[in-house]
Amino acid sequence: MTTRDIDENVRAELNRLRESIDNIDAAVVHMLAERFKCTQQVGRLKAQHHLPPADPDREARQIERLRQLAESARLDPAFAEKLLNFIIAEVIRHHETIAADPDVAPRR
Amino acid sequence: MTTRDIDENVRAELNRLRESIDNIDAAVVHMLAERFKCTQQVGRLKAQHHLPPADPDREARQIERLRQLAESARLDPAFAEKLLNFIIAEVIRHHETIAADPDVAPRR
Incomplete structure (x- = not known):
């Protein structure tokens, strides 16, 4: 196996792993977007009912x-x-923003 | 609707949202565990081939x-x-640990 072969194999393996990392990151971003939708609702409930x-x-x-x-x-x-x-x-930070103005429905 | 009814409804809605948040957090923890498995492999590859x-x-x-x-x-x-x-x-931080001792296969 030449140095060039090793480099190509390493590069291919690195790319394979990075594709998995990128897929996982996309999943995490979408899970967190959903999580913030839930916490926005929690924030509005808390603001409406004067909970801290x-x-x-x-x-x-x-x-x-x-x-x-x-x-x-x-x-x-x-x-x-x-x-x-x-x-x-x-x-x-979001909850405090909502509590300051509970009628606001911010996008985040 | 009495104050007590409102409190119970609010409490139920808050619990429902928190159950979703907990489910999402469990999913994120498991996605990140998988992500670190990938980056550990990247770290070992980089250490073995003297990549930064x-x-x-x-x-x-x-x-x-x-x-x-x-x-x-x-x-x-x-x-x-x-x-x-x-x-x-x-x-x-993990990669630097692996680079310092590439034979080590840390659990994190």
Whole structure:
């Protein structure tokens, strides 16, 4: 096997893996779009009924559950927790926007 | 409708939405576990063939593609970009670990 062969094989394998990564990323983007549709509804409900945007008890349960799911999927639980916190921070920002003007139905 | 009825209806609707959010989060965790399996393989390939852990051209293409996907899914493109950068930072950290010892097959 020449260096050129190795390069081509490596390149082909890299492309194969990257195509899978791109497919997964597209799936994740669409799952998160659906998730934000749900949290927008939660935000509107909370604003209409004067519930606080953040819910620390709910968040603690979500984090504990996701850490367990991550563990069983062999994903770093600390990474899963950081990721959920990252998403929740965005959601709370949305809830605060909705609470400031509950008649607004923002696209995000 | 009494205040109590409203509270129960709101609570039921909130629970319904939260069940969907939890289902989506479980799906995302499993997609990301699969994504890290792919990037672990990429990391090993790169380490074996002495390719650099980061690939700025590839990352720029990924970000542009994901921003477009997010836009069509009505997800904030800036959020999708921040999320991908967050995930890529974790991946590069893994690649550097593998590059430091390519014989190691870490669980993450």
